[in-house]
Amino acid sequence: MKRTVFESEHEQLRATAREFLARECAPHVEKWEANGQVDREVYKKAGDAGLLGFNMPEEYGGGGSTDFRFNAVVAEELSRFGGAAPGLTLQNDVVAPYFLHLANDEQKKRWMPGIASGETILAVAMTEPGAGSDLAGIKTTAKRDGDHYIVNGNKTFISAGINSDLVVVVCRTNPDPSAGHKAFSLLVVERDMEGFERGRKLDKMGLKAADTAELHFTDVRVPAENLLGEEGKGFxxxxxxxxxxxxxxxxxxxxxxxxxxxxxxxxxxxxxxxxxxxxxxxxxxxxxxxxxxxxxxxxxxxxxxxxxxxxxxxxxxxxxxxxxxxxxxxxxxxxxxxxxxxxxxxxxxxxxxxxxxxxxxxxxxxxxxxxxxxxxxxxxxx
Ligand SMILES: Cc1cc2nc3c(=O)[nH]c(=O)nc-3n(C[C@H](O)[C@H](O)[C@H](O)COP(=O)(O)OP(=O)(O)OC[C@H]3O[C@@H](n4cnc5c(N)ncnc54)[C@H](O)[C@@H]3O)c2cc1C
CATH class of the missing domain: 1.20.140.10 (Butyryl-CoA Dehydrogenase, subunit A, domain 3)
Structure with a gap:
């Protein structure tokens, strides 16, 4: 049955995505699957091709669109290409919206240009060894210490866990068990922060080119300016x-x-x-x-x-x-x-x-x- 939801500009982006995947990804599938991750450079190339950041504000190098149909055509083409496609939907549809909707002006200025260009790779870390569906069981803590949070805990199954530069980490900021869903906050942990370590790159039954990993946080000092949204509103x-x-x-x-x-x-x-x-x-x-x-x-x-x-x-x-x-x-x-x-x-x-x-x-x-x-x-x- 004919689909009528997409217009010519969406089909143009679809054609760009299809051509990009054939040119920049198809020749590398074997290598990426053997390495268990795609090359970082492909994100930058995707940014240059206009496949990232189209939903970011123009003043930060994005396309300024709020039309999710652009996200959809890119997602469809990546999926048609197959499991070795780079995680552009993770960046565009899953993690970038946190920055889009929650970042303050200073954070937007600091992070959005890299997200839009593909120089900055994103991940979101909710799941822990003991808490997946039931996120209320999250144990990773972020304790306020002056103008920092001290983060301790472990995350698992994190997509782009190895390649990522910025990880939105769901942390427990209120240790009081009666705080319920108000106990959690989102903190942006950056690649080289001391005490932030990547664990195993996990061996999966499929999606062999995707770096799904464990992340470990030991006394990571995260500046309070890296709080995304409001404290206690993470959920x-x-x-x-x-x-x-x-x-x-x-x-x-x-x-x-x-x-x-x-x-x-x-x-x-x-x-x-x-x-x-x-x-x-x-x-x-x-x-x-x-x-x-x-x-x-x-x-x-x-x-x-x-x-x-x-x-x-x-x-x-x-x-x-x-x-x-x-x-x-x-x-x-x-x-x-x-x-x-x-x-x-x-x-x-x-x-x-x-x-x-x-x-x-x-x-x-x-x-x-x-x-x-x-x-x-x-x-x-x-
Ligand atoms: C390849 C891959 C990529 C992932 N990427 C990310 C990522 O980027 N970031 C991230 O945070 N997480 C990520 N995850 C984690 C994923 O979101 C979780 O695995 C998923 O939410 C399920 O949690 P769990 O594995 O703890 O299973 P569990 O919660 O232990 O569930 C086990 C089974 O119990 C069932 N179950 C649980 N509760 C109920 C209930 N109330 N009623 C009925 N049945 C129930 C579940 O449906 C499931 O069938 C990824 C996982 C994989 C494998």
Missing amino acids: YHLMQNLPSERLSIGVSAIAGARAVFEETLQYVKDRKAFGQPIGSFQHNRFVLAEMSTELDIAEQYIDRCLRAVLDGELTAVDASKNKWWCTELAKKVIDQCVQLHGGYGYMNEYRVARAYTDSRIQTIFGGTTEIMKDLIGRDMGL
Whole structure:
């Protein structure tokens, strides 16, 4: 079904992203996957190509756009490219909005030009070894000491954990257990601060070129000017930003699944068994028809959500519905595409095999399917 949400300027950025990925990323995939991280320089090149910072204010070198459809086309192209794409959606859709919405003028001046140009790589560190879905269990502390905070604790599973220059760290600033959600604040920890160490680069089943890492903080003295937003409001700030992250994950999931589906469609026309193309067996034809229908429906829902963002109407619940449904559908579609490829679908030289492991995280990170359903259920008064 034709998508009508994107206009010519979005399609121009899509074409730029596609060309950039082919030119600057495709030749390096093997090396990046072997190293477990992309080269830092690719962020700067992405900035030069206009794929970063389009949502940052013009006075700081950004594009000045507030139109999330630009984020969406970049996310779709990265996902179509595959799991070795650099983490530009993490930068654009997940972490930059914290700076956009919470930074004061001095912080904007200090950090935004680098974020927009790609010289500064961002990460956000919420998850800890003992606290993922239940963020209230965060143990990393930030204790005020004059004009500094002293940060102690450990984070894990942090995307761009190794490459990042600025990490938005969720810390407990109020040790009083009765403080509840008001106990947390966001602090920006910078690359070379003493006591900030990168731990293991984690060995994952997929997304081999993404540096997902442990971070350790031992008596890190973080200047109070690095507090993002208000002290004690960290949780509220997270809740404000998570909808765009969740929408972005849904967008990426369906674009990736669509790309795998299209390749599979060609495969089932070419591959023959019992004297006929495997796609023409009635069972497979039905499976393919169902996938085609479901992908169309998902895209229409995504496009409706993108319009809702434009109109300032996207709710946290809408974003949660989008996130769980799109990522679960992508998981199902890619699994069925593996099946349709037979043994070849299990071989890493085929895109479908890599997509199977690369995409598996999508129902987990950014809030699991169960947590999304919990949010939706609570909103219905359950
Ligand atoms: C590749 C990768 C990248 C990541 N990037 C980042 C990042 O950049 N920054 C960051 O902070 N984190 C990141 N994460 C962490 C990710 O967000 C968490 O793994 C995720 O939120 C789940 O938390 P958990 O792993 O602690 O699982 P748990 O919270 O222990 O959950 C385990 C299972 O229990 C279920 N469960 C938990 N609570 C409930 C409930 N109330 N009802 C029903 N079921 C429930 C969950 O749905 C899940 O199935 C990343 C993780 C991975 C693997």
